[in-house]
Amino acid sequence: MPTNTAAWIPARNRPLEVGPAPYTAPGPDEIVVRTHAVAINPLDWVIQVAGRVAYSWLAYPFVLGADLAGEVVEVGTAVTRFRPGDRVLALSAGTDRDANSAAQGAFQQYTVALERLASPIPADLPYTDAAVLPLGLSTAACALFQTGHLGLRHPAADSAPTGETVLVWGGATSVGSNAVQLAVAAGYEVVTTASPHNAGWLTELGASHVLDYRSPTAEKDMIEILRGRTLAGALAIGPGSARACIRIAGASRGNRVVSAATAPVTFENGFSLPRTVAGMLGGGAGMVAAALRHGVRVKFVIGSDLKKNEVGPAIFRDFLPAALAEGRYRALPAASVVGSSLSDIQHAMDLQRKGVSAAKLVVTL
Ligand SMILES: NC(=O)c1ccc[n+]([C@@H]2O[C@H](COP(=O)([O-])OP(=O)(O)OC[C@H]3O[C@@H](n4cnc5c(N)ncnc54)[C@H](OP(=O)(O)O)[C@@H]3O)[C@@H](O)[C@H]2O)c1
Numbered sequence: 001m002p003t004n005t006a007a008w009i010p011a012r013n014r015p016l017e018v019g020p021a022p023y024t025a026p027g028p029d030e031i032v033v034r035t036h037a038v039a040i041n042p043l044d045w046v047i048q049v050a051g052r053v054a055y056s057w058l059a060y061p062f063v064l065g066a067d068l069a070g071e072v073v074e075v076g077t078a079v080t081r082f083r084p085g086d087r088v089l090a091l092s093a094g095t096d097r098d099a100n101s102a103a104q105g106a107f108q109q110y111t112v113a114l115e116r117l118a119s120p121i122p123a124d125l126p127y128t129d130a131a132v133l134p135l136g137l138s139t140a141a142c143a144l145f146q147t148g149h150l151g152l153r154h155p156a157a158d159s160a161p162t163g164e165t166v167l168v169w170g171g172a173t174s175v176g177s178n179a180v181q182l183a184v185a186a187g188y189e190v191v192t193t194a195s196p197h198n199a200g201w202l203t204e205l206g207a208s209h210v211l212d213y214r215s216p217t218a219e220k221d222m223i224e225i226l227r228g229r230t231l232a233g234a235l236a237i238g239p240g241s242a243r244a245c246i247r248i249a250g251a252s253r254g255n256r257v258v259s260a261a262t263a264p265v266t267f268e269n270g271f272s273l274p275r276t277v278a279g280m281l282g283g284g285a286g287m288v289a290a291a292l293r294h295g296v297r298v299k300f301v302i303g304s305d306l307k308k309n310e311v312g313p314a315i316f317r318d319f320l321p322a323a324l325a326e327g328r329y330r331a332l333p334a335a336s337v338v339g340s341s342l343s344d345i346q347h348a349m350d351l352q353r354k355g356v357s358a359a360k361l362v363v364t365l
Helices: 042-050 134-145 174-185 196-204 218-226 241-250 273-294 311-325 342-354
Strands: 004-008 017-021 030-039 067-075 087-091 110-114 118-120 165-169 189-193 207-211 231-236 257-260 297-300 334-339 359-364
Touching: 004 342, 030 087, 042 342, 067 110, 067 134, 087 110, 087 134, 118 311, 134 174, 134 231, 134 257, 134 311, 165 174, 165 218, 165 241, 174 189, 174 231, 174 311, 189 218, 196 207, 207 218, 218 241, 231 241, 241 257, 241 273, 273 297, 334 342, 342 359
Parallel strands: 165 189, 165 231, 189 207, 231 257, 257 297, 334 359
Antiparallel strands: 004 017, 030 067, 030 110, 030 359, 067 087, 087 118
């Protein structure tokens, strides 16, 4: 049995510590991956900073990390899609309440992953690039395709145009760059927002309009673009995005649904209980009130929910492997490798917390 090492978070609000970890054999519908690259998500440092309210159920010491790519070393008895030696990417959902499993955290050498949250990757796709995808892809897919969210038609190799338009507010985020690609692949026109320096590559991905979300006229301009079009729904990503999308959807014709990815409270500047409670009550309630006022349905997305429904296999099994192999899907935002060992992950999380622009911070293991 291999020896394993993890970057442990020993308790809430503590820095990661590298140390031995058990090697866990896969359950029937699981695989074990020798992780070669992990990517950092806001979720990782949010849990570290605000563990009293964010994922408060976690049993510490814990292993964080949602995004990984590596080589399969063992498969469960019910797994037919993978075998040892396969190159894969996988979403680690160990922080989910129903998992609460350190064995499923990405920040270790040997990680247990659910078969249905893993995809084979092409031989020419480096692990460092593949690792950027899982949580951004999964969150975008949950928002766009799940019933109860936008409920869009699924992506395919040759989707006929639907004649409808999806608004992705925050297209240069990790979630956004996946949402733009998925919606285009499903046959929707996509309008989005980003800083002007990110407009070029978002247009290359298929976005028809890219507005600067900092412009004071961004909302008005977006409403103007959508006039005469049929809205298929909006995905709100980034601070302030939910309110903007609610107002835009409320002024548009079509499916007036907003799927919100960003929580009403942010923790870049640390955790304060009064500020968090005020933000949750004010921000959350304010969002619901605004939605009611504008005749819009708004729902917060949980990025791993597709493991419970048909969207998981539709993306990780039926769409992504062929789309990557045929060059129809790009691993974005571009990987920026900022470390080469488990002991570099804390630094990478600190860098992510300071903010990135269209970049996914990656550490090789
Ligand atoms: N609910 C879930 O399950 C779930 C899962 C994953 C992520 N999230 C949340 O989704 C958000 C994005 O996460 P991520 O990992 O995709 O982010 P990320 O890649 O770290 O986002 C960085 C990008 O955010 C963009 N941005 C900053 N402020 C913005 C604003 N006000 N409006 C629109 N875009 C803005 C910037 O775009 P420019 O460079 O163009 O300025 C930057 O490129 C975070 O709030 C995260 O917590 C939620």
